[in-house]
Amino acid sequence: MPLQPADLTPAPAADRLRSLIPRLFPGVMACAVVAAAAGFLGEHYGAPTLLFALLLGLAMNFLSEQGPCGPGIAFCGRTLLRIGVALLGLRITLAQVVALGWGPVLLVLLCVALTIALSMLAARRLGFQGLFGLLTGGATAICGASAALALSAALPVHPQKERATLFTVIGVSALSTFAMVAYPMLTQALGLSPRAAGIFLGATIHDVAQVVGAGYGISREAGDAATLVKLLRVAMLLPVILLAATLTRRAAALSSNGSSAVPGEPAGARPPLLPGFAVGFALLVAVNSTGWVPGWAQAAGSEASRWCLVTAMAGIGMKTQLRDLATVGLKPVALMLGETLFLAALALVLMRWLA
Incomplete structure (x- = not known):
């Protein structure tokens, strides 16, 4: 049957995509350039790449205020962020969790739960x-800047949300770098065995890269233990995202007289119980646990996740005014410092019985 002229008409979805790409391209390219520069600086100076992306993005925030870059920057700060969080699932398998034994698993569960609970109360x-305590406590207890970005994506829209996220990323990156230097010396002063030192480092240092650097700086045994415990903390990201989504739904449900309790959402709108990126995270963990995913695919997915998060952080930095961060005051700083010290003390106490 010959094609009719109507059959050759592009689908509406294709039309939308064709019109969307030119709008997003300038901003996405700007974020990609900042991400590449941040990656170069991170590799050559040994500092967190996400922190460099944030600082460079802040320096270029004028791009989001004028010109054609705004839509692409917003896309990176939201959609690309969620893609990067979902791809974190390729770092974890259930076999890695089982190999740790019940002691370290219980230790991580208690550390994460108690740190977040105390953070919300404080x-x-x-x-x-x-919810600000959930954001900072989750970043401290789980996986640093990556957890802050993931939780921010699950929390409700709020005028201060971007500022709170940026402050959390800056604080957790600085504290993680300090912990990477100080905690190995602490384990030596306490006379911990390599395995015990690795468990402590994996349970307390915020970012994955700093955990790896600190652990293998002591010994291979300490590095292996630290990495596995840290990956277990990363796995806790899913239930904490579920908690954040549940609280967001509750806030939306409490709206009265037809108005939304979540600024920026239409009246009556309720976010999904589990965001799509969290479902993707869980599915990738399950698939990765089957052993069907080849090593090169795991490495590629992990690298893609890293670059998505770095590019997203550049976009978030571009959307934020630096003068807004200067007004946070001392209370948020004290909150994050207290969370870090509490997590370290709690891990040392629990290790006497669980590790």
Whole structure:
């Protein structure tokens, strides 16, 4: 049957995609350039790449205020961020969790749960919303800047959300770098065995890269233990995202007289119980646990996740005014420092019985 003229008409979805790409391209390219520069600086100076991406993005925030880059920057700060979080699932398998034994698993569960609970309580006592404590506590207890970005994506839209996320990323990156230097010396002063030192480092240092550097700086045994414990903390990202999504739904459900409790969302809108990127994260963990994913695919997915997160961080930095961060005050700093010290002390106490 010959094609009719109507059959040759492009589908509406194709039309939207064709019109969307030119709008997004300038901003996406700007974020990609910043991400590449941040990667270069991170590799040559040994500092967190995400932190460099944030600082460079802040320096170029004028791009989001004027010109054609705004839509692409917003795309990187939201959609690309969620893709990067989902791809984190390729770092973890259930076999890695089982290999640790029940002691370190229980230790991580208690550390994450108690740190986040205390953070939410302390945030309220300091005059902040409990969700700010969930953001900072989750970043401290799970996997640093990556967790901060993932939780931010799951939390409701709020005028101060970007500022809170940026402050959390800056704080957790600085504290993680300090911990990478100080904690190995602490384990030596306490006379911990290589395995015990690795468990402590994996349970307390914020970012994955710093955990690896600190652990293998002691010994191979310590590095292996630190990496596995850290990956277990990364696996806790899924239930904590579920908690954040549940709290967001509850806030939306509490809206009265037809108005939304979540600024920026239409009245009556309720976010999904589990965001799509969290479902993707869980599915990739499950698939990765089958052993069907070849090593090169795991490495490629992990690298793609890293670059998505770096590019997203550049976009978030571009969307934020630096003068807004200067007004956070001392209370948020004290909150994050207290969370870090509490996590380290709790891990040392629990290790006496669980590791």
